[in-house]
Amino acid sequence: xxxxxxxxxxxxxxxxxxxxxxxxxxxxxxxxxxxxxxxxxxxxxxxxxxxxxxxxxxxxxxxxxxxxxxxxxxxxxxxxxxxxxxxxxxxxxxxxxxxxxxxxxxxxxxxxxxxxxxxxxxxxxxxxxxxxxxxxxxxxxxxxxxxxxxxxxxxxxxxxxxxxxxxxxxxxxxxxxxxxxxxxxxxxxxxxxxxxxxxxxxxxxxxxxxxxxxxxxxxxxxxxxxxxxxxxxxxxxxxxxxxxxxxxxxxxxxxxxxxxxxxxxxxxxxxxxxxxxxxxxxxxxxxxxxxxxxxxxxxxxxxxxxxxxxxxxxxxxxxx
Amino acid sequence: xxxxxxxxxxxxxxxxxxxxxxxxxxxxxxxxxxxxxxxxxxxxxxxxxxxxxxxxxxxxxxxxxxxxxxxxxxxxxxxxxxxxxxxxxxxxxxxxxxxxxxxxxxxxxxxxxxxxxxxxxxxxxxxxxxxxxxxxxxxxxxxxxxxxxxxxxxxxxxxxxxxxxxxxxxxxxxxxxxxxxxxxxxxxxxxxxxxxxxxxxxxxxxxxxxxxxxxxxxxxxxxxxxxxxxxxxxxxxxxxxxxxxxxxxxxxxxxxxxxxxxxxxxxxxxxxxxx
Numbered sequence: 180x181x182x183x184x185x186x187x188x189x190x191x192x193x194x195x196x197x198x199x200x201x202x203x204x205x206x207x208x209x210x211x212x213x214x215x216x217x218x219x220x221x222x223x224x225x226x227x228x229x230x231x232x233x234x235x236x237x238x239x240x241x242x243x244x245x246x247x248x249x250x251x252x253x254x255x256x257x258x259x260x261x262x263x264x265x266x267x268x269x270x271x272x273x274x275x276x277x278x279x280x281x282x283x284x285x286x287x288x289x290x291x292x293x294x295x296x297x298x299x300x301x302x303x304x305x306x307x308x309x310x311x312x313x314x315x316x317x318x319x320x321x322x323x324x325x326x327x328x329x330x331x332x333x334x335x336x337x338x339x340x341x342x343x344x345x346x347x348x349x350x351x352x353x354x355x356x357x358x359x360x361x362x363x364x365x366x367x368x369x370x371x372x373x374x375x376x377x378x379x380x381x382x383x384x385x386x387x388x389x390x391x392x393x394x395x396x397x398x399x400x401x402x403x404x405x406x407x408x409x410x411x412x413x414x415x416x417x418x419x420x421x422x423x424x425x426x427x428x429x430x431x432x433x434x435x436x437x438x439x440x441x442x443x444x445x446x447x448x449x450x451x452x453x454x455x456x457x458x459x460x461x462x463x464x465x466x467x468x469x470x471x472x473x474x475x476x477x478x479x480x481x482x483x484x485x486x487x488x489x490x491x492x493x494x495x496x497x498x499x
Numbered sequence: 500x501x502x503x504x505x506x507x508x509x510x511x512x513x514x515x516x517x518x519x520x521x522x523x524x525x526x527x528x529x530x531x532x533x534x535x536x537x538x539x540x541x542x543x544x545x546x547x548x549x550x551x552x553x554x555x556x557x558x559x560x561x562x563x564x565x566x567x568x569x570x571x572x573x574x575x576x577x578x579x580x581x582x583x584x585x586x587x588x589x590x591x592x593x594x595x596x597x598x599x600x601x602x603x604x605x606x607x608x609x610x611x612x613x614x615x616x617x618x619x620x621x622x623x624x625x626x627x628x629x630x631x632x633x634x635x636x637x638x639x640x641x642x643x644x645x646x647x648x649x650x651x652x653x654x655x656x657x658x659x660x661x662x663x664x665x666x667x668x669x670x671x672x673x674x675x676x677x678x679x680x681x682x683x684x685x686x687x688x689x690x691x692x693x694x695x696x697x698x699x700x701x702x703x704x705x706x707x708x709x710x711x712x713x714x715x716x717x718x719x720x721x722x723x724x725x726x727x728x729x730x731x732x733x734x735x736x737x738x739x740x741x742x743x744x745x746x747x748x749x750x751x752x753x754x755x756x757x758x759x760x761x762x763x764x765x766x767x768x769x770x771x772x773x774x
Contacts, residue, residue: 423538435545
């Protein structure tokens, strides 16, 4: 009864919720507006308003969400920093895992001569590119790991009623300070090993662009995991399977045989997400590869957002 | 009047059965855990398959069939040694649930060892089926050990590895006696990072330089996965086999006393938080 009372109070200050629409539909329409603001759904931008006004409003919305993200991240950091011993143990674990794997890769490729025609430095760069995408997405999307209790307990209702996009809240609501600490040295090591491959300026720009595309695919994967969480109530194993599958790209996907290589490149596009950017800096990507990478990034994100909308309509609010 | 030994045994048999059925209560979790294991095996298999793509190549003292047998052996040995329920002990301590068990007429260590055996039985059953399916799909060259000394040595080293891992986890699970919030952190550091890399679960340790291998041989970690598989592959002489079994046994004894000591001190510090 208390919750019903709280929801009624919230309804009074969230105008749209006062109507008879279902909760899921309201959130979907609200989120669509958000997407229009960010111009993710260009078809919805048909409006009589001048473009300058639309742009100013968009910037305001982006600023509004950056402010919220900063606030949520600060809270998340403070929670972790309050337990310094835990922070130290997890940080130590992550650093050790990185060092162990680098040692393993170094001695493996050194002993074997080459790994699928790649030198030691190239093999290490594939691993570092995997780490960059993995750690960056972990930093932004750590909140995904805490989504299941929200759905199972019905507390997701409280997220839905807030005047911000529910997807934004459950995807980016708890940035990980441990990953933030590891990101600067990781980027520095990646730049160092990248420089050993002697790329030209175009290859560097191409690498950064394809890395962004890889991060879009990683974002899409996390949205799909969240959507599956609503439908199946299972998040923990799904996200770990996602991580296991992406960890196959710690090595270039060229080491896998067909049809697995095809599956890893196009069906579960971890090849496009991780191997292709690393190949870009080695000058091994064709114009078709560039086109495929950028297209997959945008397409998978679009499909993931659509899937999220479908999943939201299946949300039953059980246990609330 | 029932024999007290039989009565005691039937008690732990009941724990075994309940624990076994408990696994099936969370079928999706169990299946997902097995799927994750298979994905990890796929990565290691294809990695080594690529390294040994040239016919007749010998690297790090392995030929293609021995290396791919090592990879397949990982499925079986991981199921026997690394599948465990003891990780839940840390949660019992930090949430104060340990109190419920301390008042029961049951030995807490034997209770968890029985649950471990149940988990291992279930995992090895599935691992056997998975090995068969993967063998049919991947058709790797397989090394079959026929030397009875190596087979017996392999079985003995597996039993010792199971004991080492059980005792190691129990010691790690005692961290929440003093720092309740660090239960998962301690397990993450020891089981997910250190054991995964230093036990040979990801790669055979003999790809490392000899100096590093020598240092590692004095720790308990290589005796969990790497040593039993080396024995199965016949890569160790009888002297090295006996030395390995001796070192494993010493570790079992040391860890046993360490565990007893840590738990005695831990129970004095235990405050049953949350109860």
